[in-house]
Amino acid sequence: MLTGMRQLLVSRSWLVDLPLIVLAWWSAFWLRFNLGIPHPYVDHAVVTTLPAVLCMAVGLLLARVPRQSWRYVSLADLRHLAWGVALGALLTMAVVMGLRVQGFPRSVFFISAVLTLVLLAGARATWRTTVERTLSQAQAITGAQPLLIAGQLQDVDQALRTLKGVAGWQVVGVVSSSPSDTGRTLQGVAVVGSVAQMAEIASQRTVSTVLLAGAPGAELRRELLLRWSGSGLNLLTLPSADEMLGSDAALRPRQVQLEDLLGRAPVQLDAQGLSLLLTGQTVMVTGAGGSIGSELCRQVARFGVARLVCVDVSEFAVYQLEQQLRQSHPAMPASYYTANVREIDRLRSIAERHRPNVVLHAAAYKHVPLMETDNEIEALRTNVLGTLHAARIAGEIGAARFVLISTDKAVNPTNVMGASKRVAEQVVQAVATDYPATRFVAVRFGNVLGSSGSVVPLFEEQLARGGPLTVTHPDIVRYFMTIPEAAQLVLQAGLMGQSGQIFVLDMGEPVKIVELARMMIRLSGKTEAEVPIAFTGLRPGEKLYEELLADDETTAATPHPKLRVAQVAAAAPDTLRAIEAWLASAGPSPAPEQLRAWLQARVPEYRAQSVLF
CATH class of the missing domain: 3.40.50.720 (NAD(P)-binding Rossmann-like Domain)
Structure with missing residues (x-):
């Protein structure tokens, strides 16, 4: 504090301000008496100059005006200056009136205050204008x-x-x-x-x-x-x-960039609530090396967590994440694990070692065509069984929050991936009844720009090769949001959610994939004549459009404008037992018809078909 006061007192701005204050005080007398000061009042001006200057200086000090940078002076700085001058004028009036100078012209107080404000503000504006003009001329020359x-x-x-x-x-x-x-x-x-x-x-x-x-x-x-x-x-x-x-x-x-064209207004977060939830706490993220998982880690790191526990099955993804976080948050304690959420003992040992307060479950297989043929059981074991393991362990260790990253493809699913994520939502709802001390929520959203396996990286690769850009159908549309927006809304939902709720994100207006392709071509500086667009036909399990709610679902508003709660039926009491029993008996390669029949029984709205118009 003493250092700050010393800096205020020795500020170089006094070299200009003090002479201008003196000038304003004498000019006030001069203007008061019609551009000439009668002899008796010259003595008044002489006697009161020093008290007036000192009082005005004290007012400016109290308003911290000497701390202002003249080069970057703004309207806010001028408002501070006005307050300082007003305070100095009041002090001047009190002191001079206390001196009981006979016949002192009181209008001088007001005139001098106005002149002081004009002169000091003019000096600052002139300095900034001069600096900016000099810089502009220098840039023109260089x-x-x-x-x-x-x-x-x-x-x-x-x-x-x-x-x-x-x-x-x-x-x-x-x-x-x-x-x-x-x-x-x-x-x-x-x-x-x-x-x-x-x-x-x-x-x-x-x-x-x-x-x-x-x-x-x-x-x-x-x-x-x-x-x-x-x-x-x-x-x-x-x-x-x-x-x-x-x-x-x-x-x-x-x-x-593409995000600038399709992105929306920044998400308004409850920063205070998230700070209470995350600051000083241990947070575990599964699927931490993926697009959404890694962004969740970056967002969480900004809140000053006690420790960030990053879990992913990919060694290379964990290594990349470690390098990024150590560079951007070198002081943050973090642990990096290669582990598969399908192996419950490994996952439990990690959780018991760190006992996270918040678990964000982003680990999943999400590529629709790849999971539709030859890999259906892998989608179920990772998306369903992996979710069950992560949720159950969060409940066992007494975590405060568990958040499942779900998808719009879980609504009226036409593919195995979407149906598996709908079963994962049912799992989270069922586990919530077993562990009331933990809040379990799921968050659905659509496609994320630039996420691994999405259409944007594919288009970028095709552009690099000179095209063509392949679009499955001219009328296919998708909802899009940016990776930071998705991660921030996941955290917000995790803070707001009551146990068992499924949140739906406001995805804005759907975008035609062909329009997305055109924008990317234009961003590359080329035209569609140079890089054509080719239509290849819908792939197995692919819809022309995605939905965020099933037909029999409604939503309820929340305090956040971009989050709504889906009103879905509660999970059946035997959900977990039935799911575990079937996955244990299915073996490594169940018949596709048998697997889809089981999914149909668990998710009645699931319609297994290769094309949906």
């Missing part, structure tokens, strides 16, 4: 790249503020989404036209790079991409908040 910013004015305003701290770019104009904004200026930068005129504007100003301002998923981004990609314009955006949290993140414009 060959800074010209840049247009496109978007709504409120988004452009924020982008301009961000770019002031980034070297290498010179903003030469704003392209607004509203044509009526043309001719206005924003932070000294002119609005030179609308989005429809962007190609012409870029050509006139010899600009090849456009920064897209605004939130991820904004319609303007899609419009700009589809209209202007392939035209020679380089489309950039600023990194998101999640990216900025990374240890190697840089506040610099980057290429527009």
Whole structure:
């Protein structure tokens, strides 16, 4: 505290502020008496100058004004300055009136306060303007790249503020989404036209790079991409908040990515509730090396857990995760295990050693066509039996929360993978009745952009080979969300959920896979003439569309706008015994007809068929 006060007292801003305060005090007398100070009042000004300056300085100190950085002074800083000046004016009035100066003109107090605020604010604004102009001229001399910013004015305003701290770019104009904004200026930068005129504007100003301002998923981004990609314009955006949290993140414009076009507004988390649940606790994640599992680990690590226990069957996935987390969270205690959730003794030994307070179960086989033929029993043993093991062990050790990562393919399933995940949900509901001290919940969501085995990595590989991009059907649609959004909503559901509940995530509007392919082609800087799209036909067990709720299900609202609770029938009392008995008797390779018949009995809405229209 003493150090802070010392810094305030020796701040270099006093070299400018104190003379300006003196000037304001004498100017107030001068203005009060019509640009001339009568002789008796000159003495008043002389006698009161030192007390007035000291009182104003004390007011500024109390408002911590000397701590302000003049180079980055903002409206918030000017509000602090106003409070400091007001406080200083009150102190000045009290002290000077206490001196009982005969006939002192009281209007001087108000006039001097106004002049002090104007002079001090003007000094700061002048300094910032000078620094910014000098920087702009230096960038122009050093060959800074010209840049247009496109978007709504409120988004452009924020982008301009961000770019002031980034070297290498010179903003030469704003392209607004509203044509009526043309001719206005924003932070000294002119609005030179609308989005429809962007190609012409870029050509006139010899600009090849456009920064897209605004939130991820904004319609303007899609419009700009589809209209202007392939035209020679380089489309950039600023990194998101999640990216900025990374240890190697840089506040610099980057290429527009698919997540920027399909992503939505950031998830609003109950940070305080999650801190109470996770901070200082041990958390175990199964399937930790997968796309969702690894993102769950990254999200959990941000809350300062006592220990993160990462379990995955893949040695390489565990190794990669270990390297990433040690780099981004070097001080976080963590344990990394190669283990299969189908081996209950191994899983139990890990859990008993660390006794996690929260268990996030992401381990699963999820590739629909692969699990539909020749591997059906593997889907059941991992997705069903593995879930039973993880849930039962969470109950045995007294974990506070257990969260199953489920899927929209569990609704009215037409494939073994989806049906196995619906049985896994039943398992979680059944285990919940055996361990009332633990809250067991499941979370359903659709496809996750960039997750392993999803369509996006496939398209990326096909683009790298020059195409074509293969789409199974021109009308096939899917729900999509980003990996961070999915992981954050899983944590939020785990915090909110009551035992036995199944949460459904708001997946937004479904996206046609063919449109997704077109966007990826445009993002690569090519056109559909260069990279064609080929239709290959629906694969076994594949739907044209996915559902988030079964026909006989309804949902109930929750306090979170992106989470709803599915109203599903409770699991039968003999669910666990029947499932364990059948899996034990099925053997390593049951007949496909026998396996599907058993799934049909467990999940009546399951319809085994290769194509669904």
